Amino acid sequence: MSSIFPVSSDGLLRLISDVGLVLLPGLASADYGPSADWGLNLQRPVTEIARDILDLHNLILIICAIIFVVVFSLMFYALFAHRKSRGHKAATFHENSMLEVVWTIIPFAILVGMAIPSTATLLRMDDVTGSDMTVKITGYQWKWRYDYLDYDVGFFSVLSTPREQIENQADKGELYLLEVDNPLVLPVGKKVRFLLTANDVIHSWWVPQLGVKKDTVPGFINETWTRIDEPGTYRGQCAELCGKDHGFMPIVVKAVSDQEFAAWVQQQKELMAAAADKTWGMEELMNRGKTVNNQCIACHGPTGQGVLGVFPAIAGGKIATGPVEEHLKIVMDGKPGTAMQAFAEQLNDLDIAAVVTYQRNAFGNNTGDLVQPSQVKGLRE
Numbered sequence: 001m002s003s004i005f006p007v008s009s010d011g012l013l014r015l016i017s018d019v020g021l022v023l024l025p026g027l028a029s030a031d032y033g034p035s036a037d038w039g040l041n042l043q044r045p046v047t048e049i050a051r052d053i054l055d056l057h058n059l060i061l062i063i064c065a066i067i068f069v070v071v072f073s074l075m076f077y078a079l080f081a082h083r084k085s086r087g088h089k090a091a092t093f094h095e096n097s098m099l100e101v102v103w104t105i106i107p108f109a110i111l112v113g114m115a116i117p118s119t120a121t122l123l124r125m126d127d128v129t130g131s132d133m134t135v136k137i138t139g140y141q142w143k144w145r146y147d148y149l150d151y152d153v154g155f156f157s158v159l160s161t162p163r164e165q166i167e168n169q170a171d172k173g174e175l176y177l178l179e180v181d182n183p184l185v186l187p188v189g190k191k192v193r194f195l196l197t198a199n200d201v202i203h204s205w206w207v208p209q210l211g212v213k214k215d216t217v218p219g220f221i222n223e224t225w226t227r228i229d230e231p232g233t234y235r236g237q238c239a240e241l242c243g244k245d246h247g248f249m250p251i252v253v254k255a256v257s258d259q260e261f262a263a264w265v266q267q268q269k270e271l272m273a274a275a276a277d278k279t280w281g282m283e284e285l286m287n288r289g290k291t292v293n294n295q296c297i298a299c300h301g302p303t304g305q306g307v308l309g310v311f312p313a314i315a316g317g318k319i320a321t322g323p324v325e326e327h328l329k330i331v332m333d334g335k336p337g338t339a340m341q342a343f344a345e346q347l348n349d350l351d352i353a354a355v356v357t358y359q360r361n362a363f364g365n366n367t368g369d370l371v372q373p374s375q376v377k378g379l380r381e
Helices: 010-023 033-037 048-081 097-125 258-277 282-295 324-333 349-361 373-380
Strands: 133-140 143-148 153-157 184-187 192-198 203-207 212-216 222-226 232-238 250-256
Touching (some): 048 097, 153 258, 184 258, 192 212, 212 222, 250 258, 324 373, 349 373
Parallel strands (some): 133 192, 184 250
Antiparallel strands (some): 203 212, 203 232
16 A cells, blocks of 8 residues: 555555455455455455555445445435424425535545545556566457567467367366466566557457556557566456457466576577477477467358358368468468458468468368478568
8 A cells, every 4th residue: 555645554554454354354364365265356466556456446445335334324314213204394495505515525525535546556557667578469359469579589379278168068177268378478576568559459458466457459559567476377358349259368477487487488489490490290280280270260160161151161162172372372461351361470480381281181171281381481581
């Protein structure tokens, strides 16, 4: 609370917590855990901003509860003590200037009292000065792109819940619709600046435990920041209705130590370099291509049958069984005037090679064609 209120706040926070114990059991716990575990409060915060938001939530909740108790107590007392059965008659007075001034000043004072700490927190949420690193976040239907501008590392993060669970053909896992193939990895204790935009429609990047929720708007750059206090995995979702698969766009942030983060960055660079030069086998490309093809299921279906007259079939389709170059071209460049996006900027050379190889050898196509990342690189050039 000291980051919100200019005065010493230990006593104020203790008072708020004591009142909160009456209103919501567990509200005043040191780590805000019990009430969050019971589903009665916000998730346990792991950043300074998230704690400020929770403190504001608790403070305003208590103020609202006190107003509720006072107003309804007076109202019920008036109804009971001055009821007609006791011989009371309705008064016929109006224009009591003193009463009107009082019931105007009191709400105004309450609103100002809530606005001061709220405004201070909002200003701090937008203060990205002194950042240690910058991550660009781009929203796509229905995935996220993360680019570490200081490290020349970038990748897509896509839902990894098995399709069998989504289609109710298998039992749903503990993290159903909350798991991704590539989480956003961040170092603990570092101020991370986020630049947020979108490629197609408006999305919203929201991780409750970090206290971050920001819209990603095509053609605009929004910014915010976070500093995570403790290692762990923190999950969120797109909080904007961005299309029919809006619910399949989770966010996973993995906070690690500085040493682990440095090792992860080095590993990503090595993988990116190796992927460009390696000659990949059919089994490797098929396994990777199956994962990448999850991005195509929304339109072409899990069995590649498409939708008649709307989305062409991959199974037995003229693109997937025709010349490889035409298949690569439509995956990379898309098809103007249709829902077929251009994936050249969304997928790296390996992922494009893998998904084309998979589509040409799955769904009964069995063309035997194998596409290497070097072929995709050549087309880009």
